[in-house]
Structures are given as structure tokens and as C-alpha cells.
Amino acid sequence: MEDIPEREGAAESGAAAQNGTADVRRREEQEWTDRGNEAARAGDYEQAVAAFERAVAANPDSARSRYNLALAQQYLGDRELAIAGYRRAIDLDPGLIEAYVNLGHLYSELGLYEEAIETFQQALEIDPENDELYVSLGDAYRLQNLYQDAVQAYRQALILNPDHPLASANLRDVRGRINDQLRRLMAQEAEIDENPADPARYGELASIYLDMRRYDEALSVANQMLALAPDDRAAYDVLAQVYEQMGERDQAAQTYERIVGLAPEDATAWERLAYWRSLQGQTEAALQAYRRALELDPQLQSARFGLAETCMEAERYEEAASAYQELIAAADNLQEEELAAAYAGLADAYNALGRYEEAIATASDLLRRFEDDAEGYYQLATAYDALGRYQEAIENYENAIESDPLNADYYNDLADTYREVKRYNEAVEMARQAIALDPSLVLAYETLAQIYQEMGRPDEAREILAQASELRQASEAL
Known part of the structure; x- marks a missing residue:
């Protein structure tokens, strides 16, 4: 297990050297750092955390002390607290490479692969000759199925260190995955060759291209399907899938507009149209589509959530509150996390309407049902804040942060x-x-x-x- 590093002495400016108070605080910081390191070496990370918290209190501007605290929290399994600590350490010292490394690995552990990739890339800007960083970056790409990017990262690691065993092994693994994709691709191409006039055979090919992140080829296949069957719903479904994965909101919305024209009774298609219209900023069109989806299927709760959230964004708080109330009334049809989100949304709507006592009551109901719900605490804090009850607001903001750091x-x-x-x-x-x-x-x-x-x-x-x-x-x- 890695030992938590002791704080390196920072170069003091002339002004800081003359500041007796600053000297005292630095000595206090170092004393608590030493205690924290001693506790960490003994495997007592709770005591280490307590000591490093005192070191941070002694010198809040010390990136190293915040790094030490985050590392101890990481060993305790408090991953989100550790992430917040590493982020603050980097804010104080953008060159603290160890913080980037640990932060990137934590993001990967939590499945936040895009954040992990960005973090490792930032670290490589600071230390471009670090072969371990390239391996970590390659691993993050691999977990995102970005295999070509992973190949480049592993290759760079091997350029820097030809004997790196993990880079070689992971590169072989990625090559195997790419070969599997290519075999699937060739097999499906052969299926199409047997009957190229059958548009149904092209859908699987487009799906393979999407898995490979080869969007141009997937789009070309979808257009081939449309050329073969211009009024085939299945072809538009594939085209919508391509545009959705590409994040092309205008084309996705246009495609779903075509789909609801072909299948006007499909509630899910209306919901997807509403979603993409909302991303376009076409609020009225989005609301109309959500309402149509709910007319067709009143039990489509995801559409009701979409309606409520779009109303909140459009500052139509009364309608949002009604939608959240309907969701709560249908509690038996909701998962626990969905019900919690409905209560939080209703409290948020009440706060936006200035109905703070109702917001407090709703958030309190949420916390009685779901203990330590971060949004419950946050909505309570927001209401207390608006009422000028600042101490209660502070306590609930702190509770919200503890639940979601x-x-x-x-x-x-x-x-x-x-x-x-x-x-x-x-x-x-x-x-x-x-x-x-x-x-x-x-x-x-x-x-x-x-x-x-x-x-x-x-x-x-x-x-x-x-x-x-x-x-x-x-x-x-x-």
C-alpha cells in the first residue's frame, strides 16, 4: 500500500518569511501531516483523515495537505470525497501530477470514463513522458470501447518503455477485440451479400458500425436502408439510433418527426421527439410532444418526468408541480429512485414558486422516505435560505454535500x-x-x-x- 507522501517544503516569498503567523501555521500543518503519515503507515486511515483535516485547517491553501487528505479518504473507500479533495488540490496546484493520476483512476472506478480520459489527458500535458499515464489513458479508452484510441495510447506507452508488460498485454487484448468486431462485420456483410435487396439485414450492420464508433459508415448503411424502403419504419429507427449516438440533435429531432408521422400512435417515439425538441430549445414543441406521448400512454412515467423537467426549464412551475404530483400519486408504478426524484422535483417547483413552507414539507417527506437523500437536504436548504433561516440552510447544505460531495x-x-x-x-x-x-x-x-x-x-x-x-x-x- 502506497505511503502518503510528506509535504514538500515550498519556497517562501520574502513577505511570507517575515510573517510570523504564517510560520506558525506552516509548522502546525507539518506537525499534523507527520501525525497523519504515521497513522497511515500503521493502517489507521480514520486517524490519518482526522490528522490531515487538521493540516488543511492549518493551511487551507496547501495543495499537498489536501492531496494527503484525499488519499487517506480514498483508502477508507470514501471515493467521492476523495475526488472532491483531489479536484481542490489541483485547483490550488495545477502541476500536482499525483492528484491527476489518483483522480483519473477514481473516475474509472465509478464508471465516469469520459472524466477519467480528460483527467489523464490533462496529466499528460504536464508529464508527456510518463508511460504509466499512457497505460491508464489506454485503459480508460478501452472501457469506453474506443479501441483505436486505446491502441494509440498503449503504443505510446511502449515507445516510452518497450518493456512495459501491462501495455503489451492490454494492447494484445484490444487487438483481439478489434479483430472480433471485424469478424462480426465481415459476417454481416456476407449476410447482406446473400440478399442485398433485404433492408432488414442492414440494421445489424449499422449496429456493428455504431459499436465501433464508425458513425459515417453507420449513417451510410441507414441511408441505404431508406433507399431500399423509403417508408419503412425500421429504416428510420436505425437512422434515429445513429443520430442519437452521434448527438446530432437537429437530425435526431427531424428523424423522430418522420417516425411519428409513420407511426402516430407510438408513445415512445413521441417521447423521443420531445426530448430532442427540448435539446433544440423548442420548448413548446417539446411540451406538445410530451403531452401527446402521455395521451397515448398515461403510464409512460419517463415522459411525465420529461414534461415536468421541461416545464421547470421553461419556468412554468405550476404545470411542473402538477406533473410531479401526478408522479407521486402513481408511486406504486415508480422505482424508489424515481419516486425520490419526483419528491425532489416537486420541492424544487415549490421553491421556484416561492411556496417555501410547502417545499419544506415536501423535502421533509422525501427525507423521511429516503434517509440522507442529497436533493432532499438541498431543497430544504434552499427553502430555509429564502426564508432567511440561514443556520438551518447551512446545516442542510452541509448535509447535502456530505451525501453528494x-x-x-x-x-x-x-x-x-x-x-x-x-x-x-x-x-x-x-x-x-x-x-x-x-x-x-x-x-x-x-x-x-x-x-x-x-x-x-x-x-x-x-x-x-x-x-x-x-x-x-x-x-x-x-
């Missing part, structure tokens, strides 16, 4: 509440954690700027607002 919105809203009660240092910490978890969350930058402004730190406020402006302009350009 990776939700940046929770940290941001807690930061804003800390600001309201002038607990500025804690407010800064929460806003910084929100940004570390989601660097694209513009609202968190604005919250942090407001905190700095109230603290009498206008230069830092302006710097943060400039970052927020850049992010907003980049988002609008997409």
Missing part, C-alpha cells in the same frame, strides 16, 4: 449563504470548491467575486469576474 451547485449555494452571514473565509472555500469541481460553473465565479468585493478585495473580485466573462462568452459561442 461532487455536486458543485451545493457548494456554490452554501458559499452564498456563508456570505450572507459574513463567514467570508468559509464562503471563499466553498466557492473555490465549486469551481474546482466544475470549472465551467459561471455562477460560482460570480459568487466568489461578490465575496471578495464584500471582503474589501476588489482586485481579486475583478480578476474572477473577468474569468466569468470569458467563460460565458465561450459558452455562448458554442
Whole structure:
């Protein structure tokens, strides 16, 4: 088991060297770091966590202490807390390569493969000669079935270290998987050759191409099916599947429009049309399609959720509340997590309507049914916050974060509440954690700027607002 590294001494600026308080805090940090390392070497990670928490409290700006704490939490199995810690350590020290490595592996363990790939790529920008990082990147690609990308990563690892056994073994494994796909592909091509006029045989071929992430070929096959049978529903189903996997919202919506024209009684097709219309920003069309799906199948609860969520986005909160109430009334037809989501959605709608006491009652019902539900705590906190009951809001925001440590919105809203009660240092910490978890969350930058402004730190406020402006302009350009 890896030993938690001791904090490396950072170069001190002249101002810091003259600051007696800073010297005391650094000594305190090192003392608790030493205790944490001693506990970790003894396998007592609960004590290690406690010690490293004290080290972080002594020096909140120490990336190494936050890394140590996250590593101890990882050993305890608190993976989401560890992820939040590693993200904050990287925020403080973007060059802390160990944090990227552990963070990437944790993302993979949780099935967050896209986040793992991004993290390993960021690490390789810092350390491009690290063969282990290329192996880790290759593994993340392989788990996503991105086999050609995995091949390139494993090859790069072997260029850097020709004797790397894992890179060689994993490369052979990926080659085997690619060969299996090619065998399936050739077998299906042979099936088509036996009767190329049969459009049904092309659907499986398109599916194989989608598995291989060869979207152009899959699209070409779908169009071949349409050429053979222009009014065949099955051909449009394949085309919709291709566009959905490609994330082409306009083409997906257009295809589902064609499908409901061919099969106007298909509730699921109306639901998919509604989904893609909502992604296009065509709110009214999406709502109409969701309503049509529910007319055809009142038990299609996924469509009712879609209707409620689209109403929330369109600020039609009364209609959203009604939809969530109908979902709760149909509790016997819902899975537990769906029922919890319905209660949370209803509380959210009540909060948006300013009906805070009803939001509190609904969120409390949710927490009685589903203990420690993060959204239940969050909706409670939101209601208490709006009523000016800040201590209760803070307690519930903290509970929400404990239940879901990776939700940046929770940290941001807690930061804003800390600001309201002038607990500025804690407010800064929460806003910084929100940004570390989601660097694209513009609202968190604005919250942090407001905190700095109230603290009498206008230069830092302006710097943060400039970052927020850049992010907003980049988002609008997409």
C-alpha cells in the first residue's frame, strides 16, 4: 500500500518569511501531516483523515495537505470525497501530477470514463513522458470501447518503455477485440451479400458500425436502408439510433418527426421527439410532444418526468408541480429512485414558486422516505435560505454535500449563504470548491467575486469576474 507522501517544503516569498503567523501555521500543518503519515503507515486511515483535516485547517491553501487528505479518504473507500479533495488540490496546484493520476483512476472506478480520459489527458500535458499515464489513458479508452484510441495510447506507452508488460498485454487484448468486431462485420456483410435487396439485414450492420464508433459508415448503411424502403419504419429507427449516438440533435429531432408521422400512435417515439425538441430549445414543441406521448400512454412515467423537467426549464412551475404530483400519486408504478426524484422535483417547483413552507414539507417527506437523500437536504436548504433561516440552510447544505460531495451547485449555494452571514473565509472555500469541481460553473465565479468585493478585495473580485466573462462568452459561442 502506497505511503502518503510528506509535504514538500515550498519556497517562501520574502513577505511570507517575515510573517510570523504564517510560520506558525506552516509548522502546525507539518506537525499534523507527520501525525497523519504515521497513522497511515500503521493502517489507521480514520486517524490519518482526522490528522490531515487538521493540516488543511492549518493551511487551507496547501495543495499537498489536501492531496494527503484525499488519499487517506480514498483508502477508507470514501471515493467521492476523495475526488472532491483531489479536484481542490489541483485547483490550488495545477502541476500536482499525483492528484491527476489518483483522480483519473477514481473516475474509472465509478464508471465516469469520459472524466477519467480528460483527467489523464490533462496529466499528460504536464508529464508527456510518463508511460504509466499512457497505460491508464489506454485503459480508460478501452472501457469506453474506443479501441483505436486505446491502441494509440498503449503504443505510446511502449515507445516510452518497450518493456512495459501491462501495455503489451492490454494492447494484445484490444487487438483481439478489434479483430472480433471485424469478424462480426465481415459476417454481416456476407449476410447482406446473400440478399442485398433485404433492408432488414442492414440494421445489424449499422449496429456493428455504431459499436465501433464508425458513425459515417453507420449513417451510410441507414441511408441505404431508406433507399431500399423509403417508408419503412425500421429504416428510420436505425437512422434515429445513429443520430442519437452521434448527438446530432437537429437530425435526431427531424428523424423522430418522420417516425411519428409513420407511426402516430407510438408513445415512445413521441417521447423521443420531445426530448430532442427540448435539446433544440423548442420548448413548446417539446411540451406538445410530451403531452401527446402521455395521451397515448398515461403510464409512460419517463415522459411525465420529461414534461415536468421541461416545464421547470421553461419556468412554468405550476404545470411542473402538477406533473410531479401526478408522479407521486402513481408511486406504486415508480422505482424508489424515481419516486425520490419526483419528491425532489416537486420541492424544487415549490421553491421556484416561492411556496417555501410547502417545499419544506415536501423535502421533509422525501427525507423521511429516503434517509440522507442529497436533493432532499438541498431543497430544504434552499427553502430555509429564502426564508432567511440561514443556520438551518447551512446545516442542510452541509448535509447535502456530505451525501453528494461532487455536486458543485451545493457548494456554490452554501458559499452564498456563508456570505450572507459574513463567514467570508468559509464562503471563499466553498466557492473555490465549486469551481474546482466544475470549472465551467459561471455562477460560482460570480459568487466568489461578490465575496471578495464584500471582503474589501476588489482586485481579486475583478480578476474572477473577468474569468466569468470569458467563460460565458465561450459558452455562448458554442
